[in-house]
Amino acid sequence: MVLKGDLQVVALAGGVGGAKLVYGLAKTLPPDRLTIIGNVGDDLTLYGLHISPDLDTVMYTLADVANPATGWGVAGDTQHMGDMLRRYGEMPWFMLGDKDLATHLLRSQWLAEGHTLTEVTRRLSQGLGVSQRLLPVTADPVSTMVDTVELGILAFQEYFVRHRWQPVVRRIWYAGIETAHISRAVAQAVEEADIIVFCPSNPMLSIEPILAVPGMRERLRARKGKCVAVSPFIGGQAVKGPAAKLMREQGIEPTPAYLAEYYGGLLDGLVIDQADRELAGQVTNLPVLVTQTLMMSSEDKVRLAGEVLDWVGRL
Amino acid sequence: MVLKGDLQVVALAGGVGGAKLVYGLAKTLPPDRLTIIGNVGDDLTLYGLHISPDLDTVMYTLADVANPATGWGVAGDTQHMGDMLRRYGEMPWFMLGDKDLATHLLRSQWLAEGHTLTEVTRRLSQGLGVSQRLLPVTADPVSTMVDTVELGILAFQEYFVRHRWQPVVRRIWYAGIETAHISRAVAQAVEEADIIVFCPSNPMLSIEPILAVPGMRERLRARKGKCVAVSPFIGGQAVKGPAAKLMREQGIEPTPAYLAEYYGGLLDGLVIDQADRELAGQVTNLPVLVTQTLMMSSEDKVRLAGEVLDWVGRL
Numbered sequence: 001m002v003l004k005g006d007l008q009v010v011a012l013a014g015g016v017g018g019a020k021l022v023y024g025l026a027k028t029l030p031p032d033r034l035t036i037i038g039n040v041g042d043d044l045t046l047y048g049l050h051i052s053p054d055l056d057t058v059m060y061t062l063a064d065v066a067n068p069a070t071g072w073g074v075a076g077d078t079q080h081m082g083d084m085l086r087r088y089g090e091m092p093w094f095m096l097g098d099k100d101l102a103t104h105l106l107r108s109q110w111l112a113e114g115h116t117l118t119e120v121t122r123r124l125s126q127g128l129g130v131s132q133r134l135l136p137v138t139a140d141p142v143s144t145m146v147d148t149v150e151l152g153i154l155a156f157q158e159y160f161v162r163h164r165w166q167p168v169v170r171r172i173w174y175a176g177i178e179t180a181h182i183s184r185a186v187a188q189a190v191e192e193a194d195i196i197v198f199c200p201s202n203p204m205l206s207i208e209p210i211l212a213v214p215g216m217r218e219r220l221r222a223r224k225g226k227c228v229a230v231s232p233f234i235g236g237q238a239v240k241g242p243a244a245k246l247m248r249e250q251g252i253e254p255t256p257a258y259l260a261e262y263y264g265g266l267l268d269g270l271v272i273d274q275a276d277r278e279l280a281g282q283v284t285n286l287p288v289l290v291t292q293t294l295m296m297s298s299e300d301k302v303r304l305a306g307e308v309l310d311w312v313g314r315l
Numbered sequence: 316m317v318l319k320g321d322l323q324v325v326a327l328a329g330g331v332g333g334a335k336l337v338y339g340l341a342k343t344l345p346p347d348r349l350t351i352i353g354n355v356g357d358d359l360t361l362y363g364l365h366i367s368p369d370l371d372t373v374m375y376t377l378a379d380v381a382n383p384a385t386g387w388g389v390a391g392d393t394q395h396m397g398d399m400l401r402r403y404g405e406m407p408w409f410m411l412g413d414k415d416l417a418t419h420l421l422r423s424q425w426l427a428e429g430h431t432l433t434e435v436t437r438r439l440s441q442g443l444g445v446s447q448r449l450l451p452v453t454a455d456p457v458s459t460m461v462d463t464v465e466l467g468i469l470a471f472q473e474y475f476v477r478h479r480w481q482p483v484v485r486r487i488w489y490a491g492i493e494t495a496h497i498s499r500a501v502a503q504a505v506e507e508a509d510i511i512v513f514c515p516s517n518p519m520l521s522i523e524p525i526l527a528v529p530g531m532r533e534r535l536r537a538r539k540g541k542c543v544a545v546s547p548f549i550g551g552q553a554v555k556g557p558a559a560k561l562m563r564e565q566g567i568e569p570t571p572a573y574l575a576e577y578y579g580g581l582l583d584g585l586v587i588d589q590a591d592r593e594l595a596g597q598v599t600n601l602p603v604l605v606t607q608t609l610m611m612s613s614e615d616k617v618r619l620a621g622e623v624l625d626w627v628g629r630l
Contacts, residue, residue: 047420048363048427078395084417088442098413102399105362112363127403 007033008225009309010193014039014206015054016071016240017232018199019061020295024305025197026062027298031131035189036062039201040117040136041144041174041209042156046094049104050111053157054206055121055136056103063128071240074099093162118183135189137210140180144209147171156205165242169249174209182215190219195312198229200293202243203262204250211266220266226312228269230293230304231259235275239294257282269315271308287315322348323540324624325508329354329521330369331386331555332547333514334376335610339620340512341377342613346446350504351377354516355432355451356459356489356524357471361409364419365426368472369521370436370451371418378443386555389414408477433498450504452525455495459524462486471520480557484564489524497530505534510627513544515608517558518577519565526581535581541627543584545619546574549609550590572597584630586623602630 039054060066067073077097110120116139144156148167233254238244273293354369375381382388392412425435431454459471463482548569553559571587588608
């Protein structure tokens with residue numbers, strides 16, 4: 001459709017919001033033209049299982065098994081394991097669906113056998129029939145941490161799920177990132193990409209822990225392709241999750257102009273929602289595409305993906 | 316009912332067969348009078364989870380949540396995780412129910428946190444409201460291994476579940492048992508027991524890996540209480556599982572006389588089924604109780620438990 005020849009597209013994505021645009025891209029591009037680089041900063045270990053919520057959300061989306069009501073988890077999944085945990089007197093705060101558990105069990109087993117997270121993610125994706133490439137940005141452990149006013153330092157999922165992102169965040173960092181490095185597959189994907197899209201994911205909690213892995217910013221700066229970001233903000237709010245709240249807590253107003261500045265020299269263009277049309281003029285350093293970025297239906301996702309790819313092709 | 320005062324009963328039990336008599340004992344005795352010492356030789360690790368099938372069967376039985384159709388697993392359990400494993404192209408040969416998984420996840424987490432299997436089993440049991448004491452014979456790893464004619468050496472569950480105990484067994488041993496030791500709680504329970512019952516479990520695969528843990532035979536020999544075994548054989552056959560087949564493969568006929576000899580000087584009496592009445596006379600070294608040992612209903616289990624306790628009280 002929009003991409004002639006063998007143009008390669010790379011998408012940087014976090015969880016639910018990013019996966020929506022990934023879905024649109026996947027329905028728009030031949031599978032071998034799309035690589036998704038996923039965030040691992042929100043990974044956690046529960047009951048000895050290695051859980052990668054963002055990778056799973058993207059993988060389930062690409063496999064067409066994602067729960068349409070939530071955007072995460074497996075469609076039609078049940079909670080019998082969780083019910084039994086409660087019978088044991090446990091208070092599970094992180095929902096692990098019964099089908100979803102199979103993913104975590106296999107991932108944990110394969111990691112324990114010495115496979116990298118990159119290899120494990122490939123095997124899981126292939127097992128579900130995903131033909132696009134889904135790459136964790138790094139196979140090394142990186143843990144997004146937040147320091148909150150009310151509860152002090154929390155691991156990401158404690159903040160995000162257990163406390164429903166209500167605590168006020170003073171500081172965010174990515175534990176372990178100094179010694180992490182991007183995988184060879186990620187480096188190669190960025191190098192070969194003709195188009196790079198930052199999906200409308202949380203800039204500080206989803207995109208930044210991808211960009212901050214040593215080697216990633218350098219590779220992006222050396223890109224041959226065009227790089228654009230789709231803003232996750234609509235009228236100063238996030239569609240879902242703490243992106244806007246979090247920015248304001250850092251004293252930042254979530255505007256297109258701020259986002260253009262935040263991503264610094266990495267972008268060749270910014271896509272913003274029509275609700276922010278009058279703010280487009282404040283973006284002085286980048287071309288801006290104003291369109292409907294709110295993705296409610298599958299059609300919305302496919303349309304936005306097509307518009308973004310078309311626009312980048314004309315930049 | 317049958318036990319006056321504070322008499323203490325200890326039962327040695329494997330899986331389904333043993334759990335039936337344990338059920339009867341539990342319905343007959345005050346909870347604080349019954350301790351069950353369980354087999355851990357059939358424990359296995361799958362997907363990084365520590366699974367203790369025999370302990371779980373006894374625990375679920377005591378908690379009244381066991382699947383009545385199979386004797387193992389949780390009543391009304393589902394297989395959604397397993398279905399998803401198959402979707403990933405896995406061929407799971409060991410069934411892990413969704414509710415059942417909660418047990419393995421908690422056990423694995425608590426073991427990883429440094430708790431012993433003894434402590435973990437206590438916490439799990441208490442979580443399910445079990446007020447009897449369920450003790451793994453040892454907190455150390457012991458793995459029952461079988462050398463088979465057709466497939467060579469197999470871990471126990473590979474033999475038992477994966478290959479449905481069809482291979483012919485040349486040799487059985489318990490890997491790791493030399494360096495294992497009975498827990499302090501087990502030693503104390505045997506020391507304080509007024510009655511010790513070997514449940515009708517597989518002598519070679521369930522009772523022997525309990526007896527063979529260093530310290531166990533010595534403690535039993537030094538017992539103050541009476542010790543009896545309930546034969547798992549009825550008319551030369553096991554009610555369930557490979558007990559009779561396995562003995563014949565070792566050139567042994569599964570008779571009351573053999574069992575009396577097999578358990579050596581540990582017994583003060585042997586309980587056999589009425590179907591073997593004419594073989595009772597061959598047991599020359601022990602008093603024998605002939606009764607219905609086949610336990611189909613709850614009433615059967617309670618009746619047999621009562622008869623055994625009554626009889627031991629008169630020995």
